[in-house]
Amino acid sequence: MSGKLAPQYNTLKYMKSFDFAGKKVLIRVDFNVPQDKDLKVTDNTRITAAMPTITKVLQAGGTAVLMSHLGRPKGERQDHMSLSHLVSEVEALSGAKVHFSSECVGDVAKALVAQAGAGEIVLLENLRFHNEEEAGDEAFAKELAELSDIYLNDAFGTAHRAHASTAVIAQFFADENKGFGELMSAEVESISKALGSDKSTTVAIIGGAKVSSKIGVIVNMLEKVGTVVIGGGMGFTFVKAMGGSVGTSLVEDDKLELAKSLIEKAEALGCNLLIPVDTLITKDFADQPAERVCAIGEIPEGYMGLDNGPESIACVKESLASAKTIIWNGPMGVFEFENYAGGTKAVAESVAQATANGAFSLIGGGDSVAAVNQFGYADKVSYISTGGGAMLEFLEGKTLPGVAALS
Numbered sequence: 001m002s003g004k005l006a007p008q009y010n011t012l013k014y015m016k017s018f019d020f021a022g023k024k025v026l027i028r029v030d031f032n033v034p035q036d037k038d039l040k041v042t043d044n045t046r047i048t049a050a051m052p053t054i055t056k057v058l059q060a061g062g063t064a065v066l067m068s069h070l071g072r073p074k075g076e077r078q079d080h081m082s083l084s085h086l087v088s089e090v091e092a093l094s095g096a097k098v099h100f101s102s103e104c105v106g107d108v109a110k111a112l113v114a115q116a117g118a119g120e121i122v123l124l125e126n127l128r129f130h131n132e133e134e135a136g137d138e139a140f141a142k143e144l145a146e147l148s149d150i151y152l153n154d155a156f157g158t159a160h161r162a163h164a165s166t167a168v169i170a171q172f173f174a175d176e177n178k179g180f181g182e183l184m185s186a187e188v189e190s191i192s193k194a195l196g197s198d199k200s201t202t203v204a205i206i207g208g209a210k211v212s213s214k215i216g217v218i219v220n221m222l223e224k225v226g227t228v229v230i231g232g233g234m235g236f237t238f239v240k241a242m243g244g245s246v247g248t249s250l251v252e253d254d255k256l257e258l259a260k261s262l263i264e265k266a267e268a269l270g271c272n273l274l275i276p277v278d279t280l281i282t283k284d285f286a287d288q289p290a291e292r293v294c295a296i297g298e299i300p301e302g303y304m305g306l307d308n309g310p311e312s313i314a315c316v317k318e319s320l321a322s323a324k325t326i327i328w329n330g331p332m333g334v335f336e337f338e339n340y341a342g343g344t345k346a347v348a349e350s351v352a353q354a355t356a357n358g359a360f361s362l363i364g365g366g367d368s369v370a371a372v373n374q375f376g377y378a379d380k381v382s383y384i385s386t387g388g389g390a391m392l393e394f395l396e397g398k399t400l401p402g403v404a405a406l407s
Contacts, residue, residue, distance in 0.1 A: 018150060018179065020062030024113055026148035027053060027181060028165050028402075030155035030386070031068035031086055039085040044093065046157070047086070049386050051093055053154045053181035058096055058119045065113055065122045065148055066090070067104060067165055068155070075131035083126050096121050104130070105143040113147050133164045140164045145172035154181025156188075157387040159402030160394075167401035179406060183386065188403060190383040191394050194362040197325035200226040205316070205347060207231035207330030208367065211238075211255045211262075216396030217329065222265055227272040227319050231332035231343065235276045235296070236305065238263065244297025247281070249304040274319060278309030280333070280340060287337035307333025308343030316343075320350040324358070329365040329395065335374070344371050352380035364391035 029050040034042045041047070050066075057064045071081040084100050091098045097120045101112045104124035116122045124147075127133040132140035141164040145151065151173045153159070158166050170178050180188070194202070202225040206214055211234040221228050230238055233250035240246050241259035266273035280290035281303040293309040294300075308316070312332075320326060328351060332343030348371055355361045363372055364385035372378045385391045390400060 017176075018060075020057045020060035020150065022118060023062045023150050024065055024116075024148040025057045025062045025150045025152060026065045026067065026144065027057070028151075028153045028155045028158070028169075029054075029066050029068045029181075030157040031066070031083065031090075032070050032157070033086070035085065039080060041086065041089045044089055046386065047089055047093055049183050050154055050181070053152060053183060054094055054096075054121065056182065057152075058094070058121070061118045062150075063113070063116045063118060063120055063122065064096075065116075065124065067124045067127055067144065069128040069133065069158070070126050071128070073126060073128050075129065077129045081126055081128075083123055087123060090121065090123060094121060098123055101125060105140065105147075109147060127163075127165050134161075136162050136164050136168045138164075138168055141168040142172055145169050149177060151178045152181045152184075153179075153402055153406060154183045155402070156184050156385070156390050158390070159184070159187075159387065159400040160390040160398070162401035167405040170405035184403075186383070187385060187387065187391075190362055191364075191385065191391065193360060194325055194327050195224055195395070197360065199224060201322070201324035203227045203229065203319055203323040203326050205229040205231060205326070205328040205330070205351075207234070207332050207344075208365075209233040209250060211252055211259060214330070214392070215258065216398070217392055218262055219265070220395060220397045221327070222262070222269050222271045222273070225271065225325075225327070227274060227323075228266065229274045229316055229319060231276065231308065231316075231347070232330055238275045239296050242275075242297070245299055245301075246297070246305070247299035247301055247303040249279075249299060272319070274315055276308050276312040276332075277315065278311045279305030280307045280309055280342075281305050285334075287339055289339050306337065307335075307340035308346070313343055313346045316347060317350045320347075320354050323354050324360070326351055326354060326359055326361040327395065328361070328363050328368050329392065331367045331371055335367070335371055345375050348372050348375045348377045352377045355381050364388065364395075 054064045073081045099122045101109045101124050103109045204221040204225045236246040236249040237252045238259045241256040279296045281294045333340045335341040335344035351361050361381040
């Protein structure tokens with residue numbers, strides 16, 4: 001089923017079937033962006049990611065009505081979390097007139113949406129100034145729906161939340177008047193394609209600090225892929241579970257039995273579980289040269305491992321050389337430290353090389369995305385997901401409320 005949508009998402013409605021001319025189009029975007037002390041946007045990636053959908057609506061003669069959350073105001077109106085501070089950024093990226101509504105529902109919002117013309121944008125105030133948003137309140141969702149003719153969800157980063165604007169709202173639109181934006185379509189297609197690829201030639205690289213945060217992903221990957229590469233701090237929990245000595249390396253002692261069971265599960269399923277075999281060790285968690293390379297199960301007391309050693313790097317490279325599909329979530333070491341970035345950089349290089357050779361590569365999770373950007377490989381992989389938590393839940397095999405609502 002390579003290249004097809006996962007079974008539960010095979011009835012999705014795509015943007016190409018909509019006529020936006022003269023229509024008010026309500027788009028759930030993810031504008032939860034970082035800002036500096038002067039409230040200027042410091043990273044506009046999420047806003048840029050929504051532009052293809054917004055532009056398509058505007059160019060087709062529609063009015064784009066944008067709704068998003070920003071921060072965690074917990075139902076209280078707070079000026080530093082107002083979307084009014086994003087108006088200039090949205091105008092600069094879209095080239096369109098942006099009207100800001102100080103309310104996201106009610107008469108103020110309705111009046112502003114009604115007067116906005118074709119090819120213009122209305123940016124609604126922060127949805128989370130209302131507790132009803134996160135509570136998934138139907139009445140609040142209905143009020144939002146009344147602002148428009150068509151509803152598009154283009155916020156993959158919040159698709160795993162059953163909030164009013166991401167899941168509940170869909171019921172108030174006829175099937176022909178609701179669907180995914182371009183970003184959501186690409187996200188669901190890309191992840192479904194990766195999960196639906198041939199098992200024997202698919203490699204999942206799962207890194208990060210803790211096994212506990214990736215349990216569901218690892219379990220699902222053991223069933224769906226031929227090779228699972230374990231990296232980062234979580235590797236030491238697996239090593240200790242096998243009887244190795246890991247010094248002061250990061251370990252979840254309460255997850256040792258779980259790690260053992262995952263090793264046994266991999267063997268039973270015929271999945272190749274690659275656990276690091278060597279590591280760079282040091283006494284202090286600091287960006288200073290490693291004292292030496294050490295077998296990962298023989299780390300002396302007082303020392304910790306902070307990155308894959310050369311043998312582990314070679315094993316990962318070998319596993320990726322013949323891969324046709326690659327899923328990467330999480331770093332191999334403390335790549336923020338230059339002295340311990342080698343393992344993660346080697347993965348980025350190998351993924352890029354495999355992609356050049358025809359493999360489909362999917363990168364997701366903040367650290368993995370940061371790594372491919374840091375090492376200059378962002379344009380050399382097939383797809384970079386914008387949703388950390390949403391992608392993790394998708395990879396776990398969970399149904400995402402924001403996606404299911406439009407299926």
